[in-house]
Amino acid sequence: MHVVVPFAAETPKTRLAPVLAPEERSVFARAMLEDVLTAIEATGHETTVVSTAPLERDAARSATVVVDDRPLTAAVNARLPTSREDEPVAVVMADLALTTTEALERLFATGGDVVIAPGRGAGTNALVVRHPEFRVDYHGGSYLDHREIAAEIGADLETIDSFRLGTDVDEPADLVEVLVHGTDRAPACLRDLGFELDTSDGRVGVVRVEDAVSSERRSESK
Amino acid sequence: MHVVVPFAAETPKTRLAPVLAPEERSVFARAMLEDVLTAIEATGHETTVVSTAPLERDAARSATVVVDDRPLTAAVNARLPTSREDEPVAVVMADLALTTTEALERLFATGGDVVIAPGRGAGTNALVVRHPEFRVDYHGGSYLDHREIAAEIGADLETIDSFRLGTDVDEPADLVEVLVHGTDRAPACLRDLGFELDTSDGRVGVVRVEDAVSSERRSESK
Numbered sequence: 001m002h003v004v005v006p007f008a009a010e011t012p013k014t015r016l017a018p019v020l021a022p023e024e025r026s027v028f029a030r031a032m033l034e035d036v037l038t039a040i041e042a043t044g045h046e047t048t049v050v051s052t053a054p055l056e057r058d059a060a061r062s063a064t065v066v067v068d069d070r071p072l073t074a075a076v077n078a079r080l081p082t083s084r085e086d087e088p089v090a091v092v093m094a095d096l097a098l099t100t101t102e103a104l105e106r107l108f109a110t111g112g113d114v115v116i117a118p119g120r121g122a123g124t125n126a127l128v129v130r131h132p133e134f135r136v137d138y139h140g141g142s143y144l145d146h147r148e149i150a151a152e153i154g155a156d157l158e159t160i161d162s163f164r165l166g167t168d169v170d171e172p173a174d175l176v177e178v179l180v181h182g183t184d185r186a187p188a189c190l191r192d193l194g195f196e197l198d199t200s201d202g203r204v205g206v207v208r209v210e211d212a213v214s215s216e217r218r219s220e221s222k
Numbered sequence: 223m224h225v226v227v228p229f230a231a232e233t234p235k236t237r238l239a240p241v242l243a244p245e246e247r248s249v250f251a252r253a254m255l256e257d258v259l260t261a262i263e264a265t266g267h268e269t270t271v272v273s274t275a276p277l278e279r280d281a282a283r284s285a286t287v288v289v290d291d292r293p294l295t296a297a298v299n300a301r302l303p304t305s306r307e308d309e310p311v312a313v314v315m316a317d318l319a320l321t322t323t324e325a326l327e328r329l330f331a332t333g334g335d336v337v338i339a340p341g342r343g344a345g346t347n348a349l350v351v352r353h354p355e356f357r358v359d360y361h362g363g364s365y366l367d368h369r370e371i372a373a374e375i376g377a378d379l380e381t382i383d384s385f386r387l388g389t390d391v392d393e394p395a396d397l398v399e400v401l402v403h404g405t406d407r408a409p410a411c412l413r414d415l416g417f418e419l420d421t422s423d424g425r426v427g428v429v430r431v432e433d434a435v436s437s438e439r440r441s442e443s444k
Contacts (some may be wrong), residue, residue, distance in 0.1 A: 117385075204362050
């Protein structure tokens with residue numbers, strides 16, 4: 001199994017704009033990526049981060065980084081198996097901040113020409129491709145299209161039932177999940193940025209309180 | 223294992239009010255309940271629906287219905303084990319429309335004094351209680367409180383990683399998940415009410431089109 005992790009290095013996580021500035025989104029996206037890579041590393045599979053731009057990262061981690069500025073679908077399809085002899089390829093999104101090694105091992109161990117961990121909104125959050133003709137088509141509702149594509153080529157498609165793999169972090173409401181179930185750097189990053197859980201209205205949300213940096217800046221300007 | 227399914231029979235699913243009238247919410251909530259009961263039935267465990275009001279339902283299904291109009295937390299706590307000799311009790315919410323027998327079997331087979339299938343927003347969507355001192359406290363963020371309660375009494379708490387059990391159907395956006403991953407009556411009910419998936423803006427949502435009933439009514443009034 002070869003694991004591919006696509007990463008949008010340049011303007012990541014734009015839907016978090018209501019709560020995070022561009023530079024903060026970039027730092028948070030990298031924290032999520034590192035948590036995903038840590039979870040993959042413990043499965044023992046070789047990993048390639050396919051980044052839209054050069055990426056400086058902790059060299060201690062074993063993943064290789066390649067730059068491919070094509071759109072997601074093309075960049076992934078260029079790396080899928082083309083024959084039955086090719087190694088299977090797994091594609092794991094870089095914003096699966098709740099990913100654990102255990103969840104990934106369950107995904108990798110599930111047999112099938114194509115195995116999908118669906119996310120909310122019919123997304124394809126992670127998948128394994130063993131069939132040489134299967135190609136992805138990422139966009140809204142890709143899980144539905146991937147089912148059709150698999151059916152067209154006679155590939156059997158399995159799904160894996162995982163809350164952790166099913167939760168991608170796109171919108172402000174998703175930050176709750178990172179603070180509750182996140183594993184390492186991503187929740188730490190949010191706490192550093194001043195986010196904490198808020199249960200004041202009877203449901204759990206996040207609230208951003210005075211963070212260390214801005215409070216420091218304010219003291220300096222006094 | 224005894225399975226308890228709490229059901230709010232009177233004004234269910236109020237957060238779906240933007241898209242469903244009260245009578246429709248009631249029909250949809252009952253469809254979800256029946257799908258949940260079908261999934262439980264195949265696990266072979268005895269089931270009690272704890273309903274806030276008398277409930278007419280398909281007598282062919284094996285679940286017993288009892289009426290208990292206390293708030294959810296009290297009604298559930300009255301049914302949890304009080305000694306180590308008592309049978310373990312599982313509590314499965316009636317709005318887990320994506321539930322399958324397989325997901326429940328994974329929950330029931332997980333060892334631990336308390337086992338939780340967390341939902342979005344730190345909810346406790348399903349749990350198994352084997353510890354005689356554990357008591358629930360349902361409200362926003364109950365998963366966090368249940369972890370604390372377990373720690374206080376020295377009970378070990380396990381979680382189960384399930385997208386199906388982690389998805390409760392509360393809000394209009396959740397209807398997408400029912401249409402994509404629902405098992406039987408709940409998606410059929412939504413389709414009967416005129417709902418279908420909508421991918422026109424690049425993400426998957428639901429749209430309510432002309433439904434059979436209203437179109438019939440309109441013809442009659444011509």
